[in-house]
Structure formats: structure tokens, C-alpha cells
Amino acid sequence: MFSCEELLDHLNDYLDDRAAADVRRQLEAHLGGCPECVVVLDTTSATIKMVSGCRSFELPAQLSAKIMAKIRAQGR
Numbered sequence: 626m627f628s629c630e631e632l633l634d635h636l637n638d639y640l641d642d643r644a645a646a647d648v649r650r651q652l653e654a655h656l657g658g659c660p661e662c663v664v665v666l667d668t669t670s671a672t673i674k675m676v677s678g679c680r681s682f683e684l685p686a687q688l689s690a691k692i693m694a695k696i697r698a699q700g701r
């Protein structure tokens with residue numbers, strides 16, 4: 626199964642529907658057991674909706690760093 630960091634690596638592809646089938650499966654398996662990442666996913670997809678006019682969306686670096694710091698702080 627993915628770690629939280631691996632999940633974040635693939636999150637953009639997943640939300641863009643570009644993730645490979647096995648990546649998607651592992652990602653969803655992780656989400657099933659990790660409420661933290663479900664929150665991250667919700668936050669990220671909400672952010673994407675806010676900038677939906679922009680075609681080549683990338684997770685803002687600042688947001689990414691914040692999420693990573695939060696996950697690291699919790700020792701996962």
C-alpha cells in the first residue's frame with residue numbers, strides 16, 4: 626500500500642483522472658485506512674474547484690508543504 630508521501634506524489638494525477646489503474650487502486654486502498662489523507666484529498670479537490678478555470682493545475686507549493694509538514698508532525 627502507498628505511504629502518505631507516495632499518495633501525495635500521485636494525488637494530482639488521481640484528481641486529474643490520469644493515474645494508472647494500479648496507482649488508483651493503491652491510492653483508494655490508502656484512503657480507506659487513512660482519514661488524514663481523505664482530508665488532504667478533500668482540501669485539494671476543493672482547491673482545484675477554486676481554480677477550475679486553469680487547465681494545467683498544480684498543487685500550490687505552499688499548500689503542499691503545509692500538508693507534508695502536518696503529516697510528518699504526526700509521524701506517519
Ligand SMILES: [Zn+2]
Pocket residue numbers: 628629632655659661662
Ligand atoms: Zn495517508
